[in-house]
Amino acid sequence: SQQGEEDPQALSIQEGENATMNCSYKTSINNLQWYRQNSGRGLVHLILIRSNEREKHSGRLRVTLDTSKKSSSLLITASRAADTASYFCATDLGGSYIPTFGRGTSLIVHP
Amino acid sequence: NAGVTQTPKFRVLKTGQSMTLLCAQDMNHEYMYWYRQDPGMGLRLIHYSVGEGTTAKGEVPDGYNVSRLKKQNFLLGLESAAPSQTSVYFCASTPRQAMMYEQYFGPGTRLTVT
Numbered sequence: 538s539q540q541g542e543e544d545p546q547a548l549s550i551q552e553g554e555n556a557t558m559n560c561s562y563k564t565s566i567n568n569l570q571w572y573r574q575n576s577g578r579g580l581v582h583l584i585l586i587r588s589n590e591r592e593k594h595s596g597r598l599r600v601t602l603d604t605s606k607k608s609s610s611l612l613i614t615a616s617r618a619a620d621t622a623s624y625f626c627a628t629d630l631g632g633s634y635i636p637t638f639g640r641g642t643s644l645i646v647h648p
Numbered sequence: 649n650a651g652v653t654q655t656p657k658f659r660v661l662k663t664g665q666s667m668t669l670l671c672a673q674d675m676n677h678e679y680m681y682w683y684r685q686d687p688g689m690g691l692r693l694i695h696y697s698v699g700e701g702t703t704a705k706g707e708v709p710d711g712y713n714v715s716r717l718k719k720q721n722f723l724l725g726l727e728s729a730a731p732s733q734t735s736v737y738f739c740a741s742t743p744r745q746a747m748m749y750e751q752y753f754g755p756g757t758r759l760t761v762t
Contacts, residue, residue, distance in 0.1 A: 567748070568748065570751075572751075577756075578755060578756070579652075579738055579740075579753035579754055579755050579756055580691070580738070580740075580751070580753045581753070582750035582751060585749075585750060625690060625691070634745040634748065635693065635696070635706070636751065637693065637707070638683075638690045638691040638692075639690050640689060640690040641690055
């Protein structure tokens, strides 16, 4: 079973707008990670956030984690056409360190 | 550094045929993983290895076998391919436990079983 579920499944925005996608999970976790996948490619790691952290930034990316709601969000600010990709969250089932991925959010950024 | 490489990139099999997918990493990582990715399903873990000579089952292990005879290589075998195994297969590696470190992914192998 998949632990993390991303929402929305698809997101279409204009260049320059912000993109927000969410990940909800079911059991306790140690860490949560976000990955990007360009079409036809492997996944690329974006950010790792630990269960005792609430927010992390990396360039135009901002990730929040709310363990009480079992949810995380990924915000991409000032989006670019090159941000067009699928975004996945990965969590570990019950703190097992075994990674499980959600179904992903497909982001399209129109130039 | 080549990172994580996968061989082959594409393969078409007939039902019942067997094949082996090779994953190689040059980062001296302890942990390696095999996933399959199907449309609308995200990635699902097939098998993983926490070190040379060790393997463990993931979420969807049936129909697959793996071996980790050398630290840098992780092989995924299909003994008798079925159409349900048509998928894109990704290999990944991490220095140690996956959720403590970022996973490095290979480019994928697209397998079609007819």
